[in-house]
Amino acid sequence: MTARYCSLAQQPAPVFAPGLAAERLGALLSGRRMWVNGTALHYCFFDGEDDGSVIPVPGSGGTRWVSWVGDERQRDVVRDCFRAWAGLGIGVSFAEVGDRSEAELRIGFQQGDGSWSAVGRDALAAGLAERTMNFGWDLTAPGERATALHEIGHALGMQHEHQSPFAGIHWDDEAVYADLAGPPNHWSRDRTYFNILRKLDPAEVNGSVWDPHSVMEYPFSAGLILEPEQFRGGVHPSGELSPLDKEFVLRWYPPAAASARPALVPFRSVPLSLGPGEQADFTVEQRETREYTFGTFGESDAVVVVFEERDGEPRFLAGRDDGGAPGNATIRARLVKGRRYVVRVRLYSGWGSGQTAVMCW
Template structure:
């Protein structure tokens, strides 16, 4: 049996879609609801303050102890290098390290023994301001463990586990999987093992239309856990690097930024979107006066709308709204300040009515 360590991805609540939602709308939402809008700058920080940690039980004593989330500099360096590797693909999402957690959408801890896990894509925004969005639970400098950091960043970009793809066609020996993961170093329950390994994703959730056994999101599987296909009875052995399909996935969702400046969104003047499914439109707002504004969409479409404020030359996330799967339109209320610049990014999941869609600031 192997001592391989697996990502213990947390289980996110299933989206609550309206009853009777058309299949094409559900499919578009399943594939896109976890993804960031392109052009987002994701700020990350390493948690190391005195209050950054967890109270955990001491087995067999009835007592607890405090475990800090701080990580050694050599551990942080591995994570920094892996952020750079994803960034250097030329994707339209950027990563910037900050010291202030209040400025960070991504907050990284190193609690040994708590497993390695991450929020998936925009789920990170639902984590509390003092909570981790990512944890590394073992030594990233050990041989082969750099892949753990690449894997967790893949989750942060919206990728799911590749071995759970419906296109994999893997026939597991379920009881062998449960037994393997019930022992050290995981000690997982059957529910956790099922959620993280055996559960099959919906086709619209999968990272790609075919299974990629070389993906950084594919677990290394030891012999004896897969019954079929026969060639994988000896295990699945991904190289621990970004595969061509991994790169294609992120570049499809986050293409390199388009050099032209975003169109101006003038108060009380609607701007037609003219988007196809998965497309995005970007706008800038230069407020003529300081006051409370509302930015919102109109029309029969499922959209996500995100508002950013430009600070020190880069967009900072202010607020976002997602109307996917509802009869409503997304709107954001915010106080905009004259002399500052703001950006509005709108991505369309799908248009489900006969009319067009538009965005307006008022």
């Protein structure tokens, strides 16, 4: 029996300025969807009577309105899977909130719309009334907990494992198209190509080797894969976080260091000695309430995010990504006297002579 598969929305390929060095381009592709480490991701569940949308009815040509609201048993599976990822000790935390305006991740349970998630920071582009994640079938059924683990992996920035160019998979393309066109998925050829047959750029994938045991790997039945020979009988991941899943997510989001963060003082630049993918964090406690500007300097691609600490956790205030752009990131944000803020700078890549630096003014 064909499994139900996660179906990511088709997105246009990123556009970068022509002539970027291969190393710089690879760093941008690798990190452009990843959160800065130390981010607290807040999630909410849609629960209103009007929360829902119209979806097509497969095979009928008609449509119907279906709610996004899930029952408490479905929500508990998702909560448990957030705890499973957090339990690895990663530097990203999760907190459930009741107000969708405070949530980066907004979760629905619309039956018939498939299971999917925005990948990493792509979630920030969705409107407050839009889902960033959906579960389209019963998560309490045997084996379906893996679906929730899988979608949260996408929310952390992870991609489909079987689309890795390092897998060396030679598909029977027409068999794949035929299999996915039928129940329970009812996918078009375009959707099947985008989510299964399309190869990702080597810089986008979760690691330098294929992990058939990954929670980001689909299970496949026999007859779809021609090569490697040992997988002609199918691919059967366990549905749990594999050792390589854990290694990848801890590499991008290492446990928060216990050392104190240095202060970022107005009009005083701080040099940044960062390698690709590395991050520097600073505290900001201003003596007056006004609008401040935060900026990076030097030849680099970086992400700069300002958080306000509320109730002991960081809340996103403003952010800027200058990846691939000729200039540096600058952010304007109103800071209030007596409140505590955190500035995080994550480097994609740096080049040229001299150091990069960050300053507020």
